[in-house]
Amino acid sequence: MIEVKNVSKHYDQQPVLQDICATLPSSGVTSIIGPNGAGKSTLLSVISRLLLADSGSVSVDALDVSDANSEKLAQVLSVLRQENHFTSRLTVYDLVSFGRYPYSKGRLNADDRRHVEQALGFLDLIPLQNRYLDELSGGQRQRAFVAMVLCQDTKYVLLDEPLNNLDMKHSVAMMRQLRRAADELGKSIVLVIHDINFASAWSDYILAMKGGRLVFRGTPQEVMVPQVIEDIFDLPVTIEELNGQRIAVYYR
Template sequence: MIEISHASKAYGDTIVVRDVSLTLPRRGVTSIIGPNGAGKSTLLSMVGRLLPMSAGTVTIDGLDITRTPSDILARRLSILRQDNRINARLTVRDLVEFGRYPYSKGRLTPDDRSQADKAIGFLGLEPLAERFLDELSGGQRQRAYVAMVLCQDTDYVLFDEPLNNLDMKHAVGMMKLLRRAADDLGKTIVVVLHDINFASCYSDYIVAMRDGAIVRHGTPDETMTASVIRDVYDMDVTIQDMEGRKIALYYV
């Protein structure tokens, strides 16, 4: 499991993550929600060791991320950032095979290629495998990046706002893929989301943040309440039960 203890991040006098302590459950989908500037992506980046912490510790299955060698951590944890553009002209297969680098160090084995084939198949990218990334739509390209991190074959996979720039159809498709990765592959998925209804419908656990701190965390039933949403977003909503999931209806 991922254990976060008194994690903080400051830039000068500005604190963007404030003394966060949290245990994220193993397996399933955990969503981190909150308004812009809540510290969601910063917290995820600290867990993924993309940003150094100003204070605190993060452990993954007991491994301190600041002390664990990169090649060992990369076999336990992978992350897909928001700014995941690659300038080199690569095919989908080339990109996905990058996910095997912690194992192959650039020298792909038959097992590495098999893992890449599995990831391409899981994302339904077989017809696009030999296409260049700049020839794909935004939704297709995003699926290729997800295939790359799944090809890394880690127990824990972090996604920073994977629905950015996706229309409703592709956003739904992406959330279904992440749900399948948790259910069918046994992954622990941690995802930063802006859409609280997607978080409610596809998550097992929700962490709600505001001003760098955690307001509430728990199951969708525990976090998707009118009072919690008001505390997090400073707006009134009505919560309805839709087929066993809580849905927020906004008033504007």
């Protein structure tokens, strides 16, 4: 499991994470929700060592993230940032194969190629594998980045806004695939997500943040109640049941 203990982070004396303590399970789908500026992406970056915390600690299966060997950490934890920029012209296959770098160091063997092909198939990218990234739609490119992370074949997969650039149909398809990765591949999927109804429908566990603090945690049934959602987003809502799932409804 991922253990976050008393983690704080400041930017120019401004607190963005304040004494965060959380345990993220070693399987299933965990969503981090909250309004803009709540600290969601910063928390994900600290967990993945893209940012260093000012205080506190993070461990992944008892591996201390702050001083862990980079190669070893990259074999248990992978992360997809919200913004990804590649200056060179890459095909989808080339991009996804980058996920094997912690193992192959750029020299793919048969096992690496098998993982690449599995990831391409999992995200329905086989027909696009020889296309260049700049020839893809935003949604197709986002699926390729997620495939790259899955290709890394880590137990923990951290995704910052994986539904970016996806319409509703493709957002549903992406969440189904991430759910499958958790259920069929045994991954622990941790994602920052803005749509709380997607979080409710597909998650096992939800962390709710506001103002740099972790203000609530629990199952979708526990989190998706009016008083909790209204407190997090400062917005009146009603919660309705639909096919056994709790959905937040907003009114004009």
